[in-house]
Amino acid sequence: xxxxxxxxxxxxxxxxxxxxxxxxxxxxxxxxxxxxxxxxxxxxxxxxxxxxxxxxxxxxxxxxxxxxxxxxxxxxxxxxxxxxxxxxxxxxxxxxxxxxxxxxxxxxxxxxxxxxxxxxxxxxxxxxxxxxxxxxxxxxxxxxxxxxxxxxxxxxxxxxxxxxxxxxxxxxxxxxxxxxxxxxxxxxxxxxxxxxxxxxxxxxxxxxxxxxxxxxxxxxxxxxxxxxxxxxxxxxxxxxxxxxxxxxxxxx
Amino acid sequence: xxxxxxxxxxxxxxxxxxxxxxxxxxxxxxxxxxxxxxxxxxxxxxxxxxxxxxxxxxxxxxxxxxxxxxxxxxxxxxxxxxxxxxxxxxxxxxxxxxxxxxxxxxxxxxxxxxxxxxxxxxxxxxxxxxxxxxxxxxxxxxxxxxxxxxxxxxxxxxxxxxxxxxxxxxxxxxxxxxxxxxxxxxxxxxxxxxxxxxxxxxxxxxxxxxxxxxxxxxx
Numbered sequence: 314x315x316x317x318x319x320x321x322x323x324x325x326x327x328x329x330x331x332x333x334x335x336x337x338x339x340x341x342x343x344x345x346x347x348x349x350x351x352x353x354x355x356x357x358x359x360x361x362x363x364x365x366x367x368x369x370x371x372x373x374x375x376x377x378x379x380x381x382x383x384x385x386x387x388x389x390x391x392x393x394x395x396x397x398x399x400x401x402x403x404x405x406x407x408x409x410x411x412x413x414x415x416x417x418x419x420x421x422x423x424x425x426x427x428x429x430x431x432x433x434x435x436x437x438x439x440x441x442x443x444x445x446x447x448x449x450x451x452x453x454x455x456x457x458x459x460x461x462x463x464x465x466x467x468x469x470x471x472x473x474x475x476x477x478x479x480x481x482x483x484x485x486x487x488x489x490x491x492x493x494x495x496x497x498x499x500x501x502x503x504x505x506x507x508x509x510x511x512x513x514x515x516x517x518x519x520x521x522x523x524x525x526x527x528x529x530x531x532x533x534x535x536x537x538x539x540x541x542x543x544x545x546x547x548x549x550x551x552x553x554x555x556x557x558x559x560x561x562x563x564x565x
Numbered sequence: 566x567x568x569x570x571x572x573x574x575x576x577x578x579x580x581x582x583x584x585x586x587x588x589x590x591x592x593x594x595x596x597x598x599x600x601x602x603x604x605x606x607x608x609x610x611x612x613x614x615x616x617x618x619x620x621x622x623x624x625x626x627x628x629x630x631x632x633x634x635x636x637x638x639x640x641x642x643x644x645x646x647x648x649x650x651x652x653x654x655x656x657x658x659x660x661x662x663x664x665x666x667x668x669x670x671x672x673x674x675x676x677x678x679x680x681x682x683x684x685x686x687x688x689x690x691x692x693x694x695x696x697x698x699x700x701x702x703x704x705x706x707x708x709x710x711x712x713x714x715x716x717x718x719x720x721x722x723x724x725x726x727x728x729x730x731x732x733x734x735x736x737x738x739x740x741x742x743x744x745x746x747x748x749x750x751x752x753x754x755x756x757x758x759x760x761x762x763x764x765x766x767x768x769x770x771x772x773x774x775x776x777x778x779x780x781x782x783x784x
């Protein structure tokens with residue numbers, strides 16, 4: 314019915330949200346973090362979701378990543394309605410289709426860099442020898458093959474985030490979701506991370522969606538979605554942005 | 566249409582049990598000292614439990630062997646050769662110490678790893694696998710703590726009685742050993758079951774949470 318037409322027209326849409334609302338119960342009051350978000354993200358795009366703290370961008374990130382359920386509305390990933398999926402199918406989706414990167418890295422502290430990178434492959438049922446081979450390749454990709462046997466605590470913040478990027482790529486996802494990936498990093502390390510993400514985006518045609526308030530990120534984004542008070546304030550393509558970045562940097 | 570597109574989404578595979586055992590063992594080994602503290606909590610509860618029960622049994626046998634006059638003990642009812650009200654009180658206390666201690670140890674051990682659970686779910690872990698992992702870990706810890714605790718409890722009560730009754734304690738050995746072994750067996754099962762039950766609640770709750778929420782929990 315309605316869905317059939319959507320499929321025909323949106324083959325190149327990686328993520329679509331329709332009227333996504335998220336409410337949190339905070340004591341006696343209900344907090345509306347998202348008040349109806351409608352966005353479409355094309356395959357292979359590099360998207361930044363921008364907005365001040367508390368604007369709802371992390372909440373939106375969680376909705377898109379199937380990490381939390383919306384109170385109302387629907388999220389489609391590759392035209393599949395997440396609400397229709399069983400828990401097991403959601404787990405499969407998280408395992409194979411989406412790679413996650415977090416501000417706080419979220420590496421498993423007791424595992425080495427290599428073990429962290431190969432963990433998603435365990436869940437995917439990849440054999441031990443294959444895991445090791447692929448894990449080392451991914452670590453080499455982010456320039457950390459020498460650090461394979463180091464624990465997260467023995468790595469710098471930038472290195473930890475690079476391990477997290479390698480981990481997010483473990484099962485060849487079509488979408489990478491990054492929540493403030495440069496938030497805990499200094500300027501230069503942050504730029505390195507952004508460059509790696511951009512390379513992945515260009516070389517493997519991975520859709521990158523990043524919640525951020527790092528202005529460096531704007532430089533590489535195809536489009537920027539501005540969120541304010543749980544609503545989409547505006548969406549800008551890169552061509553419209555160039556000018557603004559200039560003025561912002563000029564002002565500083 | 567949903568059929569065609571949804572066909573791409575498959576059900577997540579269930580990992581073999583051996584994989585869960587491997588990961589949980591590895592996790593215990595790597596967090597050796599943290600696991601030891603949890604295990605020690607179980608150990609102490611079980612040791613107390615075994616010591617109280619075995620102590621009562623050894624005293625009973627000593628009374629049989631020497632007559633009540635010769636028994637150096639403050640417990641009044643000991644003449645009857647039955648477990649006194651005070652001993653029942655002690656046993657109940659030891660059980661409570663055991664239950665509360667183990668439940669608390671497991672609760673802490675799981676709660677401090679909520680973020681890890683959320684992360685694992687992000688990477689494709691099934692709820693079932695997360696629960697399995699934690700139950701296995703707690704089961705191993707419970708069993709290890711209980712077995713060691715049972716021996717520690719028995720050995721300490723033997724030493725105490727050795728002080729009171731001298732070598733008589735060893736001469737009475739055949740009379741009480743069967744019972745004591747039974748108490749130790751019960752204690753081992755109790756320790757493991759309590760550890761698994763203690764972990765099951767928080768592990769199940771953590772596994773059910775959407776990953777975003779599990780990762781938000783700060784301990």
